[in-house]
Amino acid sequence: MSAEFTSAVVSYTGKTRFRAALERARDGGAPCVGQWMEFPGYTLARTVAGLGSDWVLVDCEHGNIADNEMYLAVGAIAAAGASPIVRIPAGEAWMMKRALDAGAHGIMIPMCETKEQAEAIVNGMKYPSKEWPNGIRGAGAMFAPAYFQQNGQDYLRHANENIAVIVQIESRRAVENCEEIAKTSGIDALFIGPNDLAASMGYFAFDHQKIEEVQQATVRVLKAAKDAGKFAGHFALSADIAAQKSKQGFHFMNCGADISAITVWMSNEMARMKTLMDK
Secondary structure: OOOOOOOOEOOOOOOEHHHHHHHHHHOOOOOEEEEEEOOOOHHHHHHHHOOOOOEEEEEOOOOOOOHHHHHHHHHHHHHOOOEEEEEOOOOOHHHHHHHHHHOOOEEEEOOOOOHHHHHHHHHHHOOOOOOOOOOOOOOOOOOHHHHHOOOHHHHHHHHHHHOEEEEEEOOHHHHHOHHHHHHOOOOOEEEEOHHHHHHHOOOOHHHHHHOHHHHHHHHHHHHHHHHOOOEEEEOOOOHHHHHHHHHHOOOEEEOOOHHHHHHHHHHHHHHHHHHHHHO
């Protein structure tokens, strides 16, 4: 989002562009803006990451991206100067391990609904240490250090502080517990998934923007994150929504997705072509 950062890593300790941009947003600067990948492909990932966003999310939950393709995308995004964030399919420790060992700068975990789930996520994300005695991540990250511009020893020393733990709040139950989730030590950010949130409340998912109950829940989650000193994010498929969420106080949001860009542009051009030919 800003020419302030030109590299995926901004300090010798491995501090990521994603975390630096979050801090910039928290301190009143430009928001931390990303893009969303549903399609596989090294070249696509590198192209998207070179467009100026602070981060690019590799969607292994709903996207057509398998394990090897996730590895390739993470490397491509980091090489292009953005932070690779991976959304895993579920809050399973082995899924976290695969994305972490690939070199992800942050992991987004869907459907976190309780404090207990949040604590289990943190344990799965952390190497065991004095600060994190319950961490269960295995010390076998052979590829990740390169994407933090570190050797293996320095990566092991700093990974717990550098890698962002992002949980999605996307159900009624999660909203009811969002204050406790936000207070959980080791959770860095709460990210609202508005479609699933609306659906869990009994509404049609795509109507979330005009449903008052969903919007009130969004405000509650935003407040819970900020009160706990954590970062708050929101899903957005357009510049209009992204800007709106930034002005509302969210620290980070995506500004579109590859599949949306392709389908919207191509369908608009097909319709325009028909109009031009009918004249």
